[in-house]
Amino acid sequence: xxxxxxxxxxxxxxxxxxxxxxxxxxxxxxxxxxxxxxxxxxxxxxxxxxxxxxxxxxxxxxxxxxxxxxxxxxxxxxxxxxxxxxxxxxxxxxxxxxxxxxxxxxxxxxxxxxxxxxxxxxxxxxxxxxxxxxxxxxxxxxxxxxxxxxxxxxxxxxxxxxxxxxxxxxxxxxxxxxxxxxxxxxxxxxxxxxxxxxxxxxxxxxxxxxxxxxxxxxxxxxxxxxxxxxxxxxxxxxxxxxxxxxxxxxxxxxxxxxxxxxxxxxxxxxxxxxxxxxxxxxxxxxxxxxxxxxxxx
Ligand SMILES: Nc1ncnc2c1ncn2[C@@H]1O[C@H](COP(=O)(O)OP(=O)(O)OP(=O)(O)O)[C@@H](O)[C@H]1O
Ligand SMILES: [Mg+2]
Numbered sequence: 425x426x427x428x429x430x431x432x433x434x435x436x437x438x439x440x441x442x443x444x445x446x447x448x449x450x451x452x453x454x455x456x457x458x459x460x461x462x463x464x465x466x467x468x469x470x471x472x473x474x475x476x477x478x479x480x481x482x483x484x485x486x487x488x489x490x491x492x493x494x495x496x497x498x499x500x501x502x503x504x505x506x507x508x509x510x511x512x513x514x515x516x517x518x519x520x521x522x523x524x525x526x527x528x529x530x531x532x533x534x535x536x537x538x539x540x541x542x543x544x545x546x547x548x549x550x551x552x553x554x555x556x557x558x559x560x561x562x563x564x565x566x567x568x569x570x571x572x573x574x575x576x577x578x579x580x581x582x583x584x585x586x587x588x589x590x591x592x593x594x595x596x597x598x599x600x601x602x603x604x605x606x607x608x609x610x611x612x613x614x615x616x617x618x619x620x621x622x623x624x625x626x627x628x629x630x631x632x633x634x635x636x637x638x639x640x641x642x643x644x645x646x647x648x649x650x651x652x653x654x655x656x657x658x659x660x661x662x663x664x665x666x667x668x669x670x671x672x673x674x675x676x677x678x679x680x681x682x683x684x685x686x687x688x689x690x691x692x693x694x695x696x697x698x699x700x701x702x703x704x705x706x707x708x709x710x711x712x713x714x715x716x717x718x719x720x721x
Pocket of ligand 2: 458459460482487562563
């Protein structure tokens with residue numbers, strides 16, 4: 425058996441059924457609201473009875489913890505290097521949401537030996553059974569690591585703002601995605617969130633712009649999840665290190681996030697993309713494989 429088949433076997437045995445939805449939150453341009461959306465959506469979904477965990481894949485900056493004002497004791501790599509269990513590396517945030525810090529792990533993940541990958545994957549496979557939703561907060565920009573997470577997640581939330589560069593960068597991200605030989609639109613749903621808009625009409629307009637170009641030139645159809653109003657309480661909450669939906673539940677942006685959470689929970693099973701490689705363990709497996717390929721090049 426070659427190395428890849430051995431790894432594939434490991435994933436198969438550790439992850440028979442995937443129960444959780446895996447949603448990657450991404451953007452072309454940085455600083456458009458991915459982390460705020462990940463955290464606040466997680467809280468809203470949790471209020472709707474879903475068990476949610478955020479995986480902070482913004483390696484290095486550890487954004488989610490800053491936004492929640494909570495310092496995690498461990499990160500993903502403690503699973504491998506320090507014998508910690510998956511339960512131990514999950515930090516509990518407000519409303520019972522969990523989050524896992526990726527640590528500074530990207531390059532290290534590519535260098536792991538099979539034994540370590542096995543520990544990692546069987547730990548992550550447990551997440552599928554513990555949580556209903558796994559939100560992956562990707563880092564800034566169209567880097568390889570970000571693209572790999574977007575590639576392997578069945579559901580993608582693409583965050584854009586009215587800034588022209590945010591729209592063109594979102595389009596660039598879609599182009600990179602489309603060019604990837606493994607991209608299969610059947611197994612992926614990309615939903616756009618227009619953030620920092622004046623009203624929903626503006627949000628819609630932004631979506632139409634991206635969707636028109638995307639359908640025409642990239643043969644990739646997008647869906648519109650909705651918009652979030654530009655709101656000074658959103659930035660205020662970040663400074664206070666509290667999720668806006670908790671600190672200012674009735675402010676305009678909180679109401680918008682609540683609507684988005686309703687839309688996400690009310691999707692029928694048919695609307696939820698079932699990737700052929702869904703499940704968080706499989707996603708990491710694909711991620712590590714892709715990193716290894718890159719390294720070998
Ligand atoms: N709806 C909103 N209204 C006003 N300000 C907002 C809104 N959403 C986000 N912001 C502001 O945008 C800033 C960036 O948000 P956030 O850190 O969530 O973006 P990000 O996409 O995760 O950034 P990075 O790419 O660096 O990870 C926040 O500090 C906040 O002040
Ligand atoms: Mg962020």
